[in-house]
Amino acid sequence: MSASAFTATLIERIELGPHVFVLRLGGCEALAGTQPGQFVMMRGDWGRDPLLPRAFSLLAVLPGGEVTVLIKAAGRGTALCERAAPGARFSVLGPLGRAFPAPSADRHDLLVAGGVGLAPILMQADAAALAGHAARCEIVYGARTVADLVLRDACEARTRTHYSTDDGSLGTPGRVTEPLAARLRAIAATGAPPPTLLVCGPNPMMAAVRTLAREHGAPCWVSLEGEMACGYGVCLGCAVAAAPGAPGAAERPYRYVCKDGPVFPAEHVEW
DSSP states (O other), rough: OOOEEEEEEEEEEEEETTTTTEEEEEEEEGTHHHHOEEEEEEEEEEEEEHHOOEEEEEEEEEEEGEEEEEEOOSSHHHHHHHOOOOOOEEEEEEEEEEEOOOTTSSSSSEEEEEEHHHHHHHHHHHHHHHHOOOEEEEEEESSGGGGGOOHHHHHHHHHHEEEEETTTTSSSSSSSHHHHHHHHHHHHHHHHOOOEEEESSOOOOOHHHHHHHHHHOOOEEOEEEEEEEESSSHHHHEEEEETTSSSSTOOOEEEEHHHOOEEEGGGOOOO
16 A cells, blocks of 8 residues: 555544643545554644654544544654644655554464554554454553553453553553563463564563563564654665564665564564
8 A cells, every 4th residue: 555645634632641642633534544553754734843744653543534643742743743733734644664464363462562652552453353353462551650551441442451550550560571471471371372472662662572572482573663754765764773683684784664664573673
């Protein structure tokens, strides 16, 4: 599916917590076939500062040409998104990048999210539910505090969900790797094949999940973030080092998050 450039209109901004919000946009019929893990480049009608668009994973594709985007305000561009009012116009390019593997009845998936990395994870859970495979996946979702665990009702409505918080305010105390390791051990104890891990969140979290995946022989796919200006491989600003054992690493020692990803087999990335 090729990317399209178009103008979307903000229908609603939904506040979820301190500086965490969802934008519901209309006029996005071109994104109807977007798959979990793909992303859009988006820029508000705010003049020249900041000049470059921002990359966002989609949270959901809705009927009637609407989509939702989960955002945490962390810089000038996202702060302007946070202040946008209904009717604001956004320039959008998408869908871009490679998606997570499609849900399948032939495997069990553990969908691992950290913070606002929840967006493609929840979209993958939606895809599994629509395909009739909700019982073949689980969400493992971690954040600093219970206030940072947004959209919990949406997670639980789709599939079994496990939580962790750094401060112990909900779920397992500590990092998301704690409940994830417990699930991996429990699944191994049944004699079932290792599950597939689909992961999105901060890089240190994903690196730790990749280590767990190797220890348990579990296939692992990660959705990376990258600093990019274009979204399709021209600016070369989102390069990541390929692992020595990755296919073609000798000829292509770097991969580009926008074009080669953002979803990669975890063992293809040099952590």
